[in-house]
Amino acid sequence: MDTFAALAHGMAVAVQPMNLLYALIGVFLGTAVGVLPGIGPALTVALLLPVTYKLDPGGSLIMFAGIYYGGMYGGSTTAILINTPGESASMATALEGNKMAKAGRGGPALATSAIGSFVAGTIATIGLAFLAPWLVDFAVRFGPEDYFALMCVAFVTVSATFGDSPIRGLTSLFIGLTLGLVGIDKLTGQARLAFGVPELLDGVEVTTLAVGLFAVGEALYVASRRHHSEEKLEPVRGSLWMTKEDWKRSWKPWLRGTMFGFPIGALPAGGAEIPTFLSYSTEKRLTKHPEEFGKGAIEGVAGPEAANNASAAGTLVPLLTLGLPTSATAAMMLAGFQQYGLNPGPLLFAERPDLVWGLIASLFIANCMLLVLNLPLVGLWVRLLAIPQPWLYAGILVFATMGTIAAKPSVVELSMLAGFGVLGFLMRRFDFPIAPVVVGLILGPIAESQLRRALAISLGDPMTLVQSPISAMLLGIALVALLAPFVLKGMGRFKANED
């Protein structure tokens, strides 16, 4: 009952007019930066830190949280409409969402992602309020070997993004894994595949790769097709809103996405991308409309969108209870806490309950605001597609370039963006899937360093990988997921023979 009382107290803090205003500014800014490719919530919070220095701590932290949630909402909008994920966590959304938009179902796609984000954000925030202390104990017990096992599960499910040809999918994945090797090796500090270019020592930035492959590549591809056949895009076909059928097909993916997003987001090295892919592949397996996947299935939008918002709330679990920042944005929020002389951690709940519960309560409020802000905008966003293509894609190129320069002002970074753009174009032209490249870049380095850490800790004994119950279980799941399709296929053939 203590939690309820504290939460009620927090609500009282959060609904003060000034704090409501901060939350509104936050969600608005967050949505805006989420929409722009390349500019993420982390950069925004970083730039706002000195500005908010003079504000009171509660208000500015509430604003930061609004930016964080808003960024997760906004990132999906461009992913769906123009196949340009604003954040890497929205990449899975682009897979089906953009197909829906091209088929004139952009409205329902945006709606299911907004409502799914709301549902997931709300459930996950409840989880944050009630489960945080318990969940954090679990998260801390996750060792390097367990992360490695989790990455194995993620690798197995990547195949869901491969499209029709496993060979092409694997080729894409290995391009990504190779790019993941570039830079200073985390465990030995030695440079790999950097070719003496100092800018490459930090490795390939995921946003640069994603924006290059998706946004720039898409723009080049559209430009190259213009004279072949004018692709007619109908902004709206059928209802702008979700039909009864859409609702029926969305609610389960929302809940499942939340179940992936929240706990994985709470893991210190979990992140937001992995749950979105787990959710995508799960929905692909469970759907009653497998024929629609790859052509715009609403489940493939609802699940990943819920997952990425739930993981945003999950990230706050270790941040508030341990002072562990597990994402770039969380790290910036930690800096935000510290500028007021507050140290998030086990003592923060005891020392400043008004602040913590005010923040949690304002997350509920931010969520409601985002829904109110985003649903009416759906109609407006969909009109974006009515903009003549040359203008629209010229605009995308400008924003993609600007976002990249804002994050890293360097010639090398821009050249990489252009290079990845050409790569994206060629891959589209020759029908290679794009998402596995980005997935490879995200998963490869994590899997490698966690495996090597696990082995370093165990003094080279590989048995450590299966001795932990968590990792043994996860590896088991990976194995089942890997073998199940073959076994089922075999059984299907067996059955067919019997008939």
Add this chain to the structure above:
Amino acid sequence: MFRFSARLAGAAVALTLAAATPSLAQQFELKLMAPAAPGGGWDQTARSMQQALVASGVARSVQVTNVPGAGGSVGIAQFVNGAKGDGNQMMVNGFVMVGALAMNKSPVTLEQVTPIARLTEEIQVIVVPANSPIKNAQDLAAAVKADIAKVTFAGGSAGGVDHVMAALFAGAVGADAKKINYIPFSGGGESLAAILGGKVTAGISGLSEYEGQIKSGKLRAIGVTSEKRIPGNDIPTFKEQGIDLVIANWRSVVAPPGITPEQRKTLSDAVEKMVKSDAWKEILKQKGWEDAYLGGDAFADFLKKETVRVTDVLKSVGLVKS
């Protein structure tokens, strides 16, 4: 447009009026480079300097630019080549840059910049999980001497201050530093989880990062790396436990190569004035940074000594090939 500029002028007047030394402030417009992404220690140092320099009236405006990459290797290269001879530019740097430049075989070195001053330092700490059998620094030393490979240290990036400290600890207790089993994690967050979860023997980090966990009893601090005990804190130093380990994660500010002695003096004076201002002291208190001001030639000497010490350690652990 007019209204906007009028308001701007008004703000400028207000600033000038508030300034302690308007004559100097009026002409001083500084550019300050943080050779790291927004949010990290160097960026925060640069932005704090910006705040204090303007608030104390030392400079009229300060512009902070971020040039991230490879522990500052990208930033310093741009700084040395692009700002040569410019008396209105400075760059923030620190301990980590010394190791990064050596490891990345950077063609640009810290010998090329003009040292201005050391500003702050953070004391380092070694912690163990609360249920660990290791109670103090001597216990850890004994474990290291018994079988160094079995003692796993978790800390920040390879070649950073935590890594150097692990090697120095092993060397100070008479073990072979080359054999330390150091597990680098990205950022304090992940390593903290590994320590709390009992995956590693000990963890190394800046004291402020683990203070909350130490106070709440989840981690036990077995020693800090300062010369003397920190006031208001009862963690013993390594020195008083008989282990000669003194190290701090310092941050400093430097000027470009090729500036005149007058330009150097102007910058040094400006930084000294800033360090003595109330605004700076207030910031230090908020951020939990120790004032470690060291100006002029003393800082230049310090920088040289640290470079030799760090490079030697990195060579001994095999991160830098000699």
